[in-house]
Amino acid sequence: MPATRKNSADHATRRAARAELTITRTFDAPRDLVYRLFTEPEHIVRWMGPRGFTAMNFEQDARVGGTWRGMLRPDDGGRDLWQGGTFREIRPPERVSYTFAWDDERGTPGPETIVTIDFADLGTRTRVTFHQTGFATKSDRDGHRGGWNSTFDRLEEYLSLVRGTAA
Numbered sequence: 001m002p003a004t005r006k007n008s009a010d011h012a013t014r015r016a017a018r019a020e021l022t023i024t025r026t027f028d029a030p031r032d033l034v035y036r037l038f039t040e041p042e043h044i045v046r047w048m049g050p051r052g053f054t055a056m057n058f059e060q061d062a063r064v065g066g067t068w069r070g071m072l073r074p075d076d077g078g079r080d081l082w083q084g085g086t087f088r089e090i091r092p093p094e095r096v097s098y099t100f101a102w103d104d105e106r107g108t109p110g111p112e113t114i115v116t117i118d119f120a121d122l123g124t125r126t127r128v129t130f131h132q133t134g135f136a137t138k139s140d141r142d143g144h145r146g147g148w149n150s151t152f153d154r155l156e157e158y159l160s161l162v163r164g165t166a167a
Helices: 005-018 031-039 041-047 138-162
Strands: 021-027 053-060 067-074 081-091 095-102 113-122 125-133
Touching (some): 031 095, 041 138
């Protein structure tokens, strides 16, 4: 049976749905603190990036329409990895949403994904639900899954340093 426009659209929708990423983590810290660690560059640069990378630069204007830009340097001396995007939604301390794109070797942003992070208040703990959509392939999604999980491990380690102190 030849593909119709509807069949092609349905297939594209199913393919895109499979290339979404959701990660839920609970952090042993109050929501206001966890939210601040996600939205204040002086904190983000201390934990952003998976193991094997160091955040060397992070700047952002955390407001709708504001931009963000960061750079991860591989510990093994590889090429610096620049990334950036634009904020789509800011609801302190409940939600942040922004576009995300890696720069290519020439510094040109590549395809965008959309990141949405929800922060649920659990009293002295916070449940973070991270959702990223718009991956071109499941392989791209799976690479981000490993990177974000490692990044959230680093956030937990950083939280242990700032817990109980004025962050």
